[in-house]
Amino acid sequence: MKVKVISVFRDKFTGQYYNPGEMIEVSEESRVLDMENRRLGERVEVKVPEEKRELKISLFEKEFEKKALVDALKSISVQATGNMKEETLLAKIAELDEESTAKLKEVLDIK
CATH class of the missing domain: 3.40.5 (Ribosomal Protein L9; domain 1)
Structure with missing residues (x-):
C-alpha cells in the first residue's frame, strides 16, 4: 500500500x-x-480505477460478484481461483453435471 x-x-x-x-x-x-x-x-488511499473494480458476472439470470462465484464453486469442491477470467469461471460452471449445478444454485440461493 x-x-x-x-x-x-x-x-x-x-x-x-x-x-x-x-x-x-x-x-x-x-x-x-x-x-x-x-x-x-x-x-494514502489509492482510488481503484473503474475498470479494476470487481465486476458482476451474470449467471442464472442474476448478477454475482466474482469472489462470490469463486467461493461458491470452492464450496462444492470445484477448483476455482480469484485470478481466473470470467470466461474461465463460466466455462467451469457450464461443465458441471446436473447434481453439481443444483448444489451450486443452492449455495448461491437460487430457486
Missing part, C-alpha cells in the same frame, strides 16, 4: 532515508501501522 512520509526517518531494513512528502510502497500491514503509530508516515 502507498504511504506518504510525514517525518524524516531511516528504514531499519534497507538503511535508506526518507523525507517528508515522499511516497513509498509498503507491503506489510504491520509496518504501515508501526509507521502510523510512530508518526513517520500515513497511508
Whole structure:
C-alpha cells in the first residue's frame, strides 16, 4: 500500500532515508501501522480505477460478484481461483453435471 512520509526517518531494513512528502510502497500491514503509530508516515488511499473494480458476472439470470462465484464453486469442491477470467469461471460452471449445478444454485440461493 502507498504511504506518504510525514517525518524524516531511516528504514531499519534497507538503511535508506526518507523525507517528508515522499511516497513509498509498503507491503506489510504491520509496518504501515508501526509507521502510523510512530508518526513517520500515513497511508494514502489509492482510488481503484473503474475498470479494476470487481465486476458482476451474470449467471442464472442474476448478477454475482466474482469472489462470490469463486467461493461458491470452492464450496462444492470445484477448483476455482480469484485470478481466473470470467470466461474461465463460466466455462467451469457450464461443465458441471446436473447434481453439481443444483448444489451450486443452492449455495448461491437460487430457486
